[in-house]
Amino acid sequence: MQVEKQTVLSGIRLNLNAEVGGFALRAELDLPATGITAIFGHSGSGKTTLLRCIAGLQSAKGELSVRGQSWQSGRGSLPVHKRPLAYVFQEASLFPHLSVRKNLEYGYSRIGESERRIGFDEAVEWLGLSALLERMPGKLSGGERQRVAIARALLTSPEVLLMDEPLSALDYRSKQEILPYLERLHQKLSIPVLYVTHSADEVARLADYLVVMEKGGVVAAGELKDTLAQLDQPVRLNDEMGVVLESVVVERDSHWQLALARFDGEYGLWVPDQGIEVGSAVRLRVLASDVSLARQRYEDQSTQNLLPAVVLEFTEDQAPGVMLVRLQVGDTAFLSKITARSLAHLQLQRGSEVWLQVKSVAVIE
Amino acid sequence: MEFDWQPVWLTLKLAGLTTLILMIVGTPIAWWLARTKHWLKQPIASVVALPLVLPPTVLGFYLLLLLGPQGPVGQMTQALGLGTLPFTFAGLVVASVFYSLPFVVQPLQNAFDALGDRMLEVAATLRASPWDRFVTVVVPLARPGFLTAAVLSFAHTVGEFGVVLMIGGNIPGETKVLSVAIYDHVETLEYEQAHILAGGMILFSFVVLMALYLLNGRMSRDVRG
Numbered sequence: 001m002q003v004e005k006q007t008v009l010s011g012i013r014l015n016l017n018a019e020v021g022g023f024a025l026r027a028e029l030d031l032p033a034t035g036i037t038a039i040f041g042h043s044g045s046g047k048t049t050l051l052r053c054i055a056g057l058q059s060a061k062g063e064l065s066v067r068g069q070s071w072q073s074g075r076g077s078l079p080v081h082k083r084p085l086a087y088v089f090q091e092a093s094l095f096p097h098l099s100v101r102k103n104l105e106y107g108y109s110r111i112g113e114s115e116r117r118i119g120f121d122e123a124v125e126w127l128g129l130s131a132l133l134e135r136m137p138g139k140l141s142g143g144e145r146q147r148v149a150i151a152r153a154l155l156t157s158p159e160v161l162l163m164d165e166p167l168s169a170l171d172y173r174s175k176q177e178i179l180p181y182l183e184r185l186h187q188k189l190s191i192p193v194l195y196v197t198h199s200a201d202e203v204a205r206l207a208d209y210l211v212v213m214e215k216g217g218v219v220a221a222g223e224l225k226d227t228l229a230q231l232d233q234p235v236r237l238n239d240e241m242g243v244v245l246e247s248v249v250v251e252r253d254s255h256w257q258l259a260l261a262r263f264d265g266e267y268g269l270w271v272p273d274q275g276i277e278v279g280s281a282v283r284l285r286v287l288a289s290d291v292s293l294a295r296q297r298y299e300d301q302s303t304q305n306l307l308p309a310v311v312l313e314f315t316e317d318q319a320p321g322v323m324l325v326r327l328q329v330g331d332t333a334f335l336s337k338i339t340a341r342s343l344a345h346l347q348l349q350r351g352s353e354v355w356l357q358v359k360s361v362a363v364i365e
Numbered sequence: 366m367e368f369d370w371q372p373v374w375l376t377l378k379l380a381g382l383t384t385l386i387l388m389i390v391g392t393p394i395a396w397w398l399a400r401t402k403h404w405l406k407q408p409i410a411s412v413v414a415l416p417l418v419l420p421p422t423v424l425g426f427y428l429l430l431l432l433g434p435q436g437p438v439g440q441m442t443q444a445l446g447l448g449t450l451p452f453t454f455a456g457l458v459v460a461s462v463f464y465s466l467p468f469v470v471q472p473l474q475n476a477f478d479a480l481g482d483r484m485l486e487v488a489a490t491l492r493a494s495p496w497d498r499f500v501t502v503v504v505p506l507a508r509p510g511f512l513t514a515a516v517l518s519f520a521h522t523v524g525e526f527g528v529v530l531m532i533g534g535n536i537p538g539e540t541k542v543l544s545v546a547i548y549d550h551v552e553t554l555e556y557e558q559a560h561i562l563a564g565g566m567i568l569f570s571f572v573v574l575m576a577l578y579l580l581n582g583r584m585s586r587d588v589r590g
Contacts, residue, residue, distance in 0.1 A: 107491030
């Protein structure tokens with residue numbers, strides 16, 4: 001049956017067109033039912049407009065269904081307050097006349113008891129708010145306010161969580177304070193999270209799935225690691241190409257302050273030891289410009305990050321004389337930025353076996 | 366000499382009733398003016414503001430014609446068996462509602478404008494229906510606006526004279542309100558009576574306005590935290 005198939009396969013299915021003051025949005029997407037989908041783009045790319053259309057805060061033409069439930073079709077559109085969603089705005093936007101507790105209760109009390117999947121005390125504990133409950137929003141710091149806003153949103157037990165640059169209005173310290181909570185959403189929530197951002201760090205750190213927007217349209221969408229490694233529609237985060245990989249810390253070398261991060265079971269990379277315990281999952285970001293290639297493995301390179309790789313494809317970079325190479329190590333794709341001369345010198349072709357040397361790795365989780 | 370309290374009570378009754386009606390009628394008008402982008406917004410805002418600039422006698426004159434036995438509204442009230450409104454208390458209420466309308470609509474519209482969209486959007490994403498949003502978000506956040514509107518409408522109705530004279534006349538117990546009573550006392554050289562009423566008015570108005578400013582000051586402090 002069509003409906004059931006949709007429920008199983010898809011979290012959010014949409015085909016929306018909107019016009020807002022001369023700006024046109026056109027988006028057709030099929031997004032996963034769990035995990036964090038980052039909607040990435042520069043300001044004016046339409047990412048916030050897309051989120052507002054999904055919430056119903058902005059009127060759009062087209063179709064939208066969430067977890068098999070139609071929210072908008074040719075026949076009509078659910079008003080915002082009837083959509084089982086939660087929305088975290090860029091500014092916390094707490095009700096200034098209500099205490100933290102009353103703010104949290106606002107949405108919580110408006111859903112039926114049988115629909116409550118997240119308990120009041122549970123949300124308070126997750127976001128560390130128990131000491132703040134009786135305070136007024138005016139007396140909270142920026143980070144505290146945003147934590148309250150996230151808890152308030154979650155307390156409606158939504159089917160989907162929409163977040164519009166929830167960190168961009170915060171200073172560095174408040175960001176660091178909130179990020180761990182957002183990471184935990186991964187594990188705690190079985191609902192899709194759409195996370196609008198223009199920050200490459202947040203994408204690398206939080207996203208499972210990536211949608212890249214430009215000039216009101218979707219230019220790339222897919223699993224984060226696939227999207228970042230694609231060459232036909234290169235995705236640049238902060239103008240840098242690179243891949244993100246999931247790994248596990250298996251060893252720590254306190255003498256050299258390094259940690260060994262293992263991915264795909266058998267491959268390891270030495271990364272800066274940031275005090276992450278053995279057995280913890282970490283995300284690594286490897287920029288294409290930090291990956292060089294060699295035909296042979298030299299003995300003196302044994303202490304460095306060398307991985308056996310196979311060349312998948314290559315293409316010209318934006319800069320003249322520079323080539324982008326996509327390689328495979330185990331199940332993981334890497335990108336390397338080398339000069340056209342090196343490429344010729346190494347006589348690389350599709351399927352060539354090479355040694356991939358990683359000069360620098362950023363640990364992002 | 367016995368002091369005649371009747372005009373005082375009549376005035377309070379008139380002002381109270383007018384304020385009540387105006388809060389009910391003025392709130393939707395102010396809400397519409399604050400939210401709409403309709404081309405009729407400016408024309409309607411101008412009509413609402415007319416009593417601010419017109420002499421009360423102009424308003425009273427046309428209301429008299431409108432509500433009188435030959436006027437369209439007068440014909441209608443007669444057909445309904447209600448008689449005519451001029452020179453009755455009900456007529457005074459109708460006139461006062463028109464006369465004080467801008468004093469309710471403008472502070473409310475300013476308060477609604479200042480509210481912006483964000484809080485309403487937040488409430489909507491937290492499952493509040495439009496009416497729910499109005500009651501739980503707009504009313505508390507626009508409370509200083511509501512308070513200002515109510516006080517101004519009450520005080521302005523207490524102070525009206527021209528419209529009352531045109532449409533209500535000077536019937537004791539029916540249309541003889543404070544301002545008219547003071548005028549009467551002065552005309553008949555009863556300065557002592559006039560002093561009591563006029564001085565009382567000054568005191569009353571001062572106390573009311575002072576209370577309003579104090580309350581609004583405290584409320585905006587509360588919200589800012």
